[in-house]
Amino acid sequence: MKNIVIGSGPAGRLGSLELGKLGEEVLLIEKNHIAGTCLNEGCMVVCALTDVTKFIDTNNRFNNHGFLKSQIEISYDKIVSKIKETQELLRKLNQMENESFGNEILYGEASLEDGVVKVNNETFEYENLLVATGARPFIPDVKGxxxxxxxxxxxxxxxxxxxxxxxxxxxxxxxxxxxxxxxxxxxxxxxxxxxxxxxxxxxxxxxxxxxxxxxxxxxxxxxxxxxxxxxxxxxxxxxxxxxxxATGRTPNSEIVEGIVELNNDKTIKVDEMMRTDVENIYAAGDVTGGYQLTPVARMEGITAARNMAGYGNKVSYSCIPQTLSLNTEVSFVKNEKSTCPDEDKATIAMPGIGGPSAFWNILTGDTGYTEVEFDKKNNKINKINSISPSSVSDVAYLSYLMRMDYDLDDYAEFLEIHPSTDTNYKIIKTMWL
CATH class of the missing domain: 3.50.50.60 (FAD/NAD(P)-binding domain)
Structure with missing residues (x-):
C-alpha cells in the first residue's frame, strides 16, 4: 500500500481525501467511528446540544417580552437519541465521500511493528504513513x-x-x-x-x-x-x-512511541510540512499538540497529504480564528506575529447591532459586543473579540484578511452583508479609516 492513514478524525479524513483527489493509493484505518472526536464526542455533539439551548433561550426571552406564551418540556434522552441517529447518517456520508475517491477504509486497531502496520491480523507495508490518532480527555491526578x-x-x-x-x-x-x-x-x-x-x-x-x-x-x-x-x-x-x-487533552501517541521523536508532553514532534524525524512518517491533528481545533487539524492533514504525494506544502498557524459555541457565539482572533508595542495600540469597542437572532435582544441590551485592537503605526488589525450571532463567520472572514496582511486602507472597499457584519464594518471603516 502506497499511503496508509491511521485515524479518521478531521486530520486523517481530510488527509486521505486529499490523497485520493491527487490520485494516490490510500488505506484509511479507523479504530472506532469515522470522523473521530469531532463528530462522535466533541464539536458536533456540543453544537447539537447548543442548538437546543439557543431555542430554549430564545423561547424564554420571547416569554419575558410577553408576546409569546409557551412552556418547554425537555426530554434529554430523546435529544441524545436523535443526536446518535444524526451521527449514524453523517458517518455513512463521510465514508461514502472517502470511498468515492477510491480510498479503502478498514476498521480495527492498528499497531506499528518493524516498518509495517498490523490490523485485524493483517500486515500492510507502506511507502508513506500519516498518523492522525487524535487525543483523549486529560484526567488530572486527583483522588476519586x-x-x-x-x-x-x-x-x-x-x-x-x-x-x-x-x-x-x-x-x-x-x-x-x-x-x-x-x-x-x-x-x-x-x-x-x-x-x-x-x-x-x-x-x-x-x-x-x-x-x-x-x-x-x-x-x-x-x-x-x-x-x-x-x-x-x-x-x-x-x-x-x-x-x-474539562481539563485539556492528552495525545494518543502510544502507537509511535519509540519509533518517532515525541515532545515532552508526548505529542508527536513534526516540522512545518507535518513530517516526523522518520522520513516517510507524517503526523497531523491533535496528536501533534498545538491548536486542538477541527479546522487546524484539517489544514494539517491536507498539508501532510500534499507532502506525501510529492507536492511541497507548509502549514501556517497565524491568525487562527476561534469561537465559543454558546447561546450567542463568542469569536476571537489575534495576530500572534504582531510585535506592536503598547504605545502603538488602539482599541475601539461598541455594542453589537441588532440583526438576525439579535433584534429582540435590543429590549434588554443583550445585542452583543465587539472589540478591535489596531496597530496604529503599521495600520493593521492586531486582535478581534466579537459577540454576536454572526461572529463565527465575521471573525473567520476577518482573520483571513489579517492572515493575508491587509492594511486597514484595504478595508475601504469592504461591503458588509446587512444585518450581520455591521459592527465590524462600523468599527473598521467608519470609526477608523
Whole structure:
C-alpha cells in the first residue's frame, strides 16, 4: 500500500481525501467511528446540544417580552437519541465521500511493528504513513477522579444532572456549562487559574453577565478530591454535584512511541510540512499538540497529504480564528506575529447591532459586543473579540484578511452583508479609516 492513514478524525479524513483527489493509493484505518472526536464526542455533539439551548433561550426571552406564551418540556434522552441517529447518517456520508475517491477504509486497531502496520491480523507495508490518532480527555491526578465525567460521557447520560461541577477554565468548560445550565442544572465552574483567559477583560465580563449569568465561577481553585456526588476543593469547600473534567487533552501517541521523536508532553514532534524525524512518517491533528481545533487539524492533514504525494506544502498557524459555541457565539482572533508595542495600540469597542437572532435582544441590551485592537503605526488589525450571532463567520472572514496582511486602507472597499457584519464594518471603516 502506497499511503496508509491511521485515524479518521478531521486530520486523517481530510488527509486521505486529499490523497485520493491527487490520485494516490490510500488505506484509511479507523479504530472506532469515522470522523473521530469531532463528530462522535466533541464539536458536533456540543453544537447539537447548543442548538437546543439557543431555542430554549430564545423561547424564554420571547416569554419575558410577553408576546409569546409557551412552556418547554425537555426530554434529554430523546435529544441524545436523535443526536446518535444524526451521527449514524453523517458517518455513512463521510465514508461514502472517502470511498468515492477510491480510498479503502478498514476498521480495527492498528499497531506499528518493524516498518509495517498490523490490523485485524493483517500486515500492510507502506511507502508513506500519516498518523492522525487524535487525543483523549486529560484526567488530572486527583483522588476519586474515576467518578468524574468527560466529553466522552455526554451521550451516555440518561438525564440532565441536577448539579454539575465543571473542573477546568477554558472553552470546553464554558460550552458545557452553558449547555447544562440552560437545560436546568445548577452549575459551578472550578478553574485552576483564570477562567476564559483567551478573551479580553470586557468580552469576558459580557459573557459572565449576559450569556452565562447563572453559573458560579471559582477561579484559582484546585480540587482536592472527587466523590460520586460532590467535589472537595483544596481550601476545604464541599460543592455538591457530579464532577465533569474539562481539563485539556492528552495525545494518543502510544502507537509511535519509540519509533518517532515525541515532545515532552508526548505529542508527536513534526516540522512545518507535518513530517516526523522518520522520513516517510507524517503526523497531523491533535496528536501533534498545538491548536486542538477541527479546522487546524484539517489544514494539517491536507498539508501532510500534499507532502506525501510529492507536492511541497507548509502549514501556517497565524491568525487562527476561534469561537465559543454558546447561546450567542463568542469569536476571537489575534495576530500572534504582531510585535506592536503598547504605545502603538488602539482599541475601539461598541455594542453589537441588532440583526438576525439579535433584534429582540435590543429590549434588554443583550445585542452583543465587539472589540478591535489596531496597530496604529503599521495600520493593521492586531486582535478581534466579537459577540454576536454572526461572529463565527465575521471573525473567520476577518482573520483571513489579517492572515493575508491587509492594511486597514484595504478595508475601504469592504461591503458588509446587512444585518450581520455591521459592527465590524462600523468599527473598521467608519470609526477608523
Amino acid at each position: 477522579s474515576e467518578y468524574g465525567l468527560t466529553n466522552k460521557d455526554i451521550l451516555k447520560l440518561d438525564e440532565v444532572p441536577e448539579k454539575l461541577n465543571i473542573i477546568g477554565g477554558g472553552i470546553i468548560a464554558c460550552e458545557i456549562a452553558n449547555i447544562y445550565s440552560t437545560l436546568g442544572s445548577e452549575v459551578n465552574i472550578l478553574a485552576r487559574s483564570t477562567f476564559l483567559k483567551s478573551l479580553s477583560a470586557e468580552t469576558k465580563r459580557y459573557v459572565l453577565e449576559k450569556i452565562i449569568p447563572n453559573i458560579n465561577i471559582y477561579e484559582n481553585t484546585d480540587i482536592e478530591e472527587v466523590f460520586k456526588d460532590k467535589v472537595l476543593t483544596a481550601n476545604g469547600e464541599e460543592l455538591e454535584g457530579t464532577a465533569f473534567f
